[in-house]
Amino acid sequence: MYVLSEDSLRQMIENVQNGIEDYVLLEIETGVSLANARILPILIGRDGKTFSEITGYGSPFNPATYPDMPHVKTNRKFRKTMNDLFLNQVIHTSSDPAKIHNFAYDIVDLIEPLAGASGTKFNSIIQPPVHFTGRETELDQIWRQLVDVGSSVIVGAGGIGKSSLAAEIATIKQRHYCVISWIPCNSIFSIVSWFLDFLVSNSIAVDANLDNKAIVEKGMQYLHSQGRRQLFVLDNVDNEAVLDVFTSKFSWCDVLITSRSSIVHLKLRRITTPKITSFNLEKWSTDQSKAFFAARLPNMIPSQQSDEFDAFQGILQFIDGFPLVAEQVAAFVETKSTSWTSFEQSLQDVLQQDPDPSFAPVGPLEHQETSLAAIMQLSFELIGTAATHLYSVVAYFKNDGIQRQLLEASCDSSLSADINATIQLLLQQSLLHTTDNVHYKTHSLQQLVSRNLCTDQIVLQCALDAVANCFPKQVNQSFDSKTKELGLKLAVHIEQLSALVLPANNVATNMYGLQQQILQQLVKCLDSDIDLYQEMKGLYAVSLGDLGLCFKSLGDFNKAESCMKQSIDLSVKVYGTCEHVSVAATLNNLEQLAQDQEKYDEAQKYYKESLDIKTKMFGTHEHVYVAATLNNLGLLAKAQRKYDEAQQYYKEDLEISVKMLGTCEHVDVATILLNLGALAVD
Secondary structure: EEEEHHHHHHHHHHHHHHOOOHHHHHHHHHHHHHOOOOOHHHHHHHOEEEEEOOOOOOOOOOHHOOOOOOOOOOEEEEEHHHHHHHHHHHOOOOOOOOOOHHHHHHHHHHOOOOOOOOOEOOOOHHHHOOOOOHHHHHHHHHHHHHHHHHEEEEEEOOOHHHHHHHHHHHHHHHHHOOOOEEEOOOOHHHHHHHHHHHHHHHHOOOOOOOOHHHHHHHHHHHOOOOOOEEEEEEEEOOHHHHHHOOOOOOOOOOEEEEEOOOOOOHHHOOOOOOOEEEOOOOOHHHHHHHHHHHHHHHOOOOOOOOHHHHHHHHHHHOOOOOHHHHHHHHHHHHOOOOOOHHHHHHHHHHHOOOOOOOOOOOOOOHHHHHHHHHHHHHHHHHHHHHHHHHHHHOOOOOOOOOOOHHHHHHHHHHHHOHHHHHHHHHHHHHOOOOOOOOEEEOHHHHHHHHHHHHHOHHHHHHHHHHHHHHHHHHOOOOHHHHHHHHHHHHHHHHHHHHHHOOOOOHHHHHHHHHHHHHHHHHHHHHOOOOOOOHHOOOOOHHHHHHHHHHHHOOOOOHHHHHHHHHHHHHHHHHHOOOHHHHHHHHOOOOOOHHOOOOHHHHHHHHHHHHHHHHHHOOOOOOOOOHHHOOOHHHHHHHOOHHHHHHHHHHHHHHHHHHHHHHOOOOOOHHHHHHHHHHHOOO
16 A cells, blocks of 8 residues: 655656656555555645545546656656556456545545544444354454455344344444445335435435335435445345345445345345355354353353253253344343243243144244244243233334334333333343334344234234324324324334235134224225325325235225225325326226126226326337236127127237237237137137
8 A cells, every 4th residue: 555645746756757766666666566466556635635536637646647757776667657556456446446445444544534433424223232242253254345345245044143243344344434324125115215214304305206216216316425435234135126126336335235035146236246245144153152141141151060051051052053042042031030040941841832723823933933932932921911012013013113102102002001111121131122212123033923922913903003093193283304204114114014914815714804904904094194195105005005905805895996996096196197107007906806896897997097098108009018908908808798899909919019029939929819719719
């Protein structure tokens, strides 16, 4: 690394021109002659500022600035030496010529201190682990990946500590960044909600007609304007499809991703760098687990001669290297002040119990989930009914960004308990976490286990009541920013609740009546304030359409139709036009609904409305969605025995499909021909 003053470079030029040996140039010549050296020149300008950019003609970082003359000491051409210096810099960077300056942070700190801990702006609350243990090597390796290529992916099973490691990196390396943004990426909805929340909190106007990608891009552009030394943490990218909402690359910043998917890095290459690789986070070793307990419970670690040693070893085997389970165990032991022998016996008693017949987990339980279920059952017995009930309600919310108002509303809906004491119990048991006593978070695995342990449907009803009643209580005439923030957070919780209660296969047949009540409650929640919906850009309208589909699956066609029509009306209000993909999609659902009831004239009306909207949206008939609608119209006409009309629709579909595909040799064309053939048979 060459730290050069502007004056020393001028002196270097003067010495070469005058045939005088220059010792600084000699050092540079030595460096560039090394085969595998990474060389970084840092210039200190006359104003005392440092930079390492490659700039235009006349810049000290442009080789053409230097005379094409030999250095008297080595006879090496001066310009070639400087060209090699800057070429070396370019070779060892990726798409960004100045990216290599990341290597110089520690030294630049000595020259021009960067924004330190107090100067770094956090766009989200980051909860670093209190007792970070056993990941020092992994932290160093992931940090090296960030420095080398600007991005890294932490991959591992649930409860393995991916988010904790990312939080630790963001916390201890914060002095390298001016801005750190932690974005929950559980779904496209949560990403868009984060950017909406971010834009609103920064008083940035958002056009009501922007779609999800445009909202995210607007937020990214604003963040880009805040400087280049930024870190993005994309947390819980378990479904790589959510990354489609990002249209621009993260080439100007560093990005750290956590995921359970071992192939997510392949998808990330589109928005980061082709060099991105995944880092597989393994379980703790026995020694690492011991180190955690030594830090977490320093006065409770038994020696090998102790009677408690065998029980402690049994607990370590029970934990099986999963940090989430270890933290839950430590919290329980610390709160109850129990011995390891007594605790191990309690665990064995729980594990040997016959499972509750109502316990019906979705899919097979992983080892860490079974262990977590055992320790959480003991924790629930320890904290009592009120706290258990509250956490069971929380288990139906989105696990990140749970606001205190929602916890209070949950207590109002289900408990007659002191909210402060109840929350404190959950914090002690590591079931909730907070940095400001305003925003809370929990772990998705703890939520899953809690939902399986507490199968009382009243709990789910309490969660719905809490969300439905929370926002209206906060609305005031000014509709201030805090109220909007709460509304945005509630929207994320609504998505979570919808995902949990809408699929019919998650609810037994004899629970359909209860499910209808739940859906009605969601409708009530979605029907509170139109201004908020405009902020959410139609996300609520989509939820109403989903509710309509669920009512359809339950056989309640009237409620299904009502929800779908509300969805269309709301979308038209939000987007100011019916020519929008959300309206067209819901019209498709209305078409199917009418057709299922053999209301063919009504179905045809919806199909034609949808066809007209799609044609205007895409500006042409030659589009796959237009062709699909024509095919549906053909099927509908055939069901009504209007064969000539059906034939006309099929032929239009065939003509468009051949033009779009550029060939007749395609499965879609074959399908249309089969439909025409079946029509001729009829």
